[in-house]
Amino acid sequence: MTETWTVDGAPLASDETGAVLRARISTGHLETWLTSESGRMLAFVTNTERAMVMLLDGEGDPGEHAADPEATGSSDGFVLSNGQNDTYPDADTVPLDQAFRIVEHVVREGSWPADAHHVSDR
Numbered sequence: 547m548t549e550t551w552t553v554d555g556a557p558l559a560s561d562e563t564g565a566v567l568r569a570r571i572s573t574g575h576l577e578t579w580l581t582s583e584s585g586r587m588l589a590f591v592t593n594t595e596r597a598m599v600m601l602l603d604g605e606g607d608p609g610e611h612a613a614d615p616e617a618t619g620s621s622d623g624f625v626l627s628n629g630q631n632d633t634y635p636d637a638d639t640v641p642l643d644q645a646f647r648i649v650e651h652v653v654r655e656g657s658w659p660a661d662a663h664h665v666s667d668r
Contacts, residue, residue: 592642
């Protein structure tokens, strides 16, 4: 059974994921939370070059995040909806196109893509 995911209460089809995220970024929304009918949550925070992608089983779950183990350095400009501006190690974020692909796959299949590195924060 495929989960139904929503953004701001509106249903999201997997093939619309990239377009929805790009539209939000273009209007300055760098943080997006997707929620599933099962209570799982998918966070996407970007600085427009890289993105932090986190998959949580529900509120309070530390979850898992996409990783780029070969990356070095860090990047800032990850602006949260509350105005907080975060800096993350590049190893804990992924390039933006890869992030779109990961989020689309999770929305479509309910799991990380087989070739996407991710780290458990549990």
